[in-house]
Amino acid sequence: MRPFVYSRVATAEQAVARAAVPADTVESATRAPAQFLAGGTNVVDYFKLACWDAVELVDINDLRDEHGAIEARPDGIRFGALVGMRQAAEDPDVVRDYPVIAEALRQSASQQIRNVGTLAGNVLQRTRCGYFRDVDYDECNKRAPGSGCAAIGGPNRGHAVLGVGDRCIASYPGDLAPALVALDARVETLGPRGGRTFPLRTLHTGAERPEVETILAPGELITGFLVPAGPHTRRSTYVKVRDRESYEFGLATAAVALDLAPDGIVRDARIALGGGLTYRPWRADAAEGSLRDQPLTEETAAAAGRLALEGAVTHGDNDYLPELGARTVARALLRAARMVDVT
Numbered sequence: 513m514r515p516f517v518y519s520r521v522a523t524a525e526q527a528v529a530r531a532a533v534p535a536d537t538v539e540s541a542t543r544a545p546a547q548f549l550a551g552g553t554n555v556v557d558y559f560k561l562a563c564w565d566a567v568e569l570v571d572i573n574d575l576r577d578e579h580g581a582i583e584a585r586p587d588g589i590r591f592g593a594l595v596g597m598r599q600a601a602e603d604p605d606v607v608r609d610y611p612v613i614a615e616a617l618r619q620s621a622s623q624q625i626r627n628v629g630t631l632a633g634n635v636l637q638r639t640r641c642g643y644f645r646d647v648d649y650d651e652c653n654k655r656a657p658g659s660g661c662a663a664i665g666g667p668n669r670g671h672a673v674l675g676v677g678d679r680c681i682a683s684y685p686g687d688l689a690p691a692l693v694a695l696d697a698r699v700e701t702l703g704p705r706g707g708r709t710f711p712l713r714t715l716h717t718g719a720e721r722p723e724v725e726t727i728l729a730p731g732e733l734i735t736g737f738l739v740p741a742g743p744h745t746r747r748s749t750y751v752k753v754r755d756r757e758s759y760e761f762g763l764a765t766a767a768v769a770l771d772l773a774p775d776g777i778v779r780d781a782r783i784a785l786g787g788g789l790t791y792r793p794w795r796a797d798a799a800e801g802s803l804r805d806q807p808l809t810e811e812t813a814a815a816a817g818r819l820a821l822e823g824a825v826t827h828g829d830n831d832y833l834p835e836l837g838a839r840t841v842a843r844a845l846l847r848a849a850r851m852v853d854v855t
C-alpha cells in the first residue's frame with residue numbers, strides 16, 4: 513500500500529475545498545490526487561492494491577447527518593449520497609415503490625459490505641478488471657494511458673461487450689447504477705464551481721478515454737440522487753446472472769421497469785444493462801422502443817433482448833455474453849410483466 517494523507521471534513525463545502533485542485537491542472541475526479549472516503553470498501557481496497565495513483569483520502573462520513581437520508585416525495589424519491597446500501601435495500605418506500613433499486617442492492621456484495629457501503633460509493637466503484645487491479649500487468653490504459661489493454665487478446669471471460677473500444681474492455685461492476693439509470697435518476701453534486709444536477713446516464717464516460725471514467729471534476733461531491741416517480745416504478749425488477757448466487761459480481765444484469773395498460777399492452781418500457789455486459793451503465797433505447805404499444809410476450813421479450821445486445825463486440829472468452837445478456841433482458845421483462853399488485 514502506498515502512503516497517503518488522511519483528512520476528515522465536517523461539511524460538504526469543506527469536502528469540496530479539500531479535494532479540489534487548481535483550475536485546469538487535473539481534468540477528472542478519477543485522476544485527482546484526493547479521493548473521498550465513504551464506506552471505503554472500494555477506494556481503500558484499490559489503495560492497498562496500488563492501482564490508484566491518488567495520495568489523499570478525504571473522509572466524508574461526518575456528512576451522514578446531512579446527506580444520509582431517504583426522502584419519499586410525491587414527485588419521486590431522493591437518496592442522500594451517504595445513504596447506506598443496506599438502508600436503501602430495506603427501506604419500505606423503496607421496496608414497495610422502486611423494487612428494482614432494492615433488488616439490485618440486495619444482490620450486491622455481502623451484508624457486511626452493504627452495512628458500510630454507500631450509494632454514491634457504489635455508483636462510483638471502479639472496474640474489477642483483473643489487469644487493472646494487478647499492477648504487475650504493464651498494459652492497462654486505465655492505469656497508464658497509452659500502455660495498451662492486456663484483456664484484449666488475454667483471458668477475458670468477464671469483460672464487457674457493449675460500449676467497449678480498442679483501448680479498454682473493462683466491465684462496469686456496480687448493480688445500483690443500472691437500476692437508477694433505468695428509472696431516469698438524476699445526480700446532484702456540489703463542486704468547486706457550485707451545484708449542478710444531471711442525468712445519471714451521463715455520469716460515466718466512454719471507453720475512448722479509459723482513464724477518465726466520469727464527468728465529475730476533481731473535488732466534485734455527489735450529494736444525492738433523485739428518482740422521478742412514474743407509473744413504471746412499481747413494476748420494476750433486477751435480474752443478475754453470476755457464477756454463484758451470493759457475494760459475486762454479475763456476468764449479465766438487467767434492470768427493467770414497465771408501464772402496462774390493463775390489457776397488457778406496453779405503454780412504456782425501460783431497460784438498463786450493466787454488471788459484466790457493459791463498459792458503463794447502459795440504457796437499451798432501441799429495445800425499449802421495440803416494445804412500445806406491443807403485448808409483452810415471450811416473443812417480444814426475446815426480440816427486445818436481442819436488440820439490447822445488438823452491436824456487442826466480443827473477444828473470444830466472452831463470446832457467450834451477447835446470448836446470455838439477451839436472455840437476461842428477456843427474463844427480466846417477463847418477470848416484470850408478471851408482477852402483481854403494482855398499480
Ligand SMILES: Cc1cc2nc3c(=O)[nH]c(=O)nc-3n(C[C@H](O)[C@H](O)[C@H](O)COP(=O)(O)OP(=O)(O)OC[C@H]3O[C@@H](n4cnc5c(N)ncnc54)[C@H](O)[C@@H]3O)c2cc1C
Binds near residue numbers: 633
Ligand atoms: C468482495 C466484494 C464484492 C462486491 N460485490 C459487489 C456486487 O456484487 N455488486 C456491487 O454493486 N458492488 C459490489 N462490491 C462493491 C461494493 O458494493 C462497493 O465497494 C461499495 O458500494 C462502495 O461504496 P463505499 O461507500 O464503500 O465507497 P468508497 O470505497 O468509499 O468510494 C468509492 C469511490 O467513490 C467515491 N465517492 C464516494 N462517495 C462519494 C461522493 N459522495 N461524492 C463523490 N465521490 C464519492 C470515492 O472517492 C471513491 O472513488 C463488492 C465489493 C467487494 C470488496
